[in-house]
Amino acid sequence: MFYDYYLTLKALHILAVIAWMAGLLYLPRLFIYHREFDVGSKTYKTFCRMEKRLLKIIMLPGLLLSFIFGILLAFETGAWTMPWFHVKFLLVLFLAGFHGYLSKLAKAFEKGEYPDFSLNQWRLLNEFPFILAIFIVFLAVFKPSFF
Numbered sequence: 001m002f003y004d005y006y007l008t009l010k011a012l013h014i015l016a017v018i019a020w021m022a023g024l025l026y027l028p029r030l031f032i033y034h035r036e037f038d039v040g041s042k043t044y045k046t047f048c049r050m051e052k053r054l055l056k057i058i059m060l061p062g063l064l065l066s067f068i069f070g071i072l073l074a075f076e077t078g079a080w081t082m083p084w085f086h087v088k089f090l091l092v093l094f095l096a097g098f099h100g101y102l103s104k105l106a107k108a109f110e111k112g113e114y115p116d117f118s119l120n121q122w123r124l125l126n127e128f129p130f131i132l133a134i135f136i137v138f139l140a141v142f143k144p145s146f147f
Contacts, residue, residue, distance in 0.1 A: 028102065
C-alpha cells in the first residue's frame with residue numbers, strides 16, 4: 001500500500017514539475033518575441049494575454065502542485081533529514097523566486113515598462129531555469145552523500 005501511495009505521489013510530482021518547467025522555459029522566450037512589438041499594438045496586447053494565461057493557468061498550478069507533492073514525498077521518504085535534499089530544496093526555492101521575477105516582468109510588459117535587456121541577456125534569462133533543473137534532477141536521482 002505504501003509503495004502505491006509513493007509511486008502516485010512521485011508521478012503527480014513529476015507531472016506538476018513538467019508543467020511548471022514548461023512555463024519557466026517558455027515565458028522568457030515569449031518575452032524575447034514580445035519586445036519586438038510596439039507598446040499598445042494589437043500584437044503587443046496579444047503577447048500580454050498569452051503571458052498572463054501561461055502564468056495563471058499553467059505555471060502557478062504547476063508551482064503549487066510541485067511543492068505540495070514534493071513536500072509530501074519528502075515526508076514519505078524522510079528526505080527532510082538528508083543534506084542533498086536541503087541543497088535541492090534551496091535550488092527549488094531559487095526557481096520559485098525566478099518564477100516570481102518572471103511574473104514581475106510580465107506585469108511590466110503589460111504596463112509597457114519592461115527592462116531594456118540586450119538580446120543576450122534575454123537569452124540568458126531563458127536558460128537559467130534549465131541550468132537549475134540540471135542540478136535539481138541530478139541531486140534527486142543520485143542523492144549524493146558528500147553534502
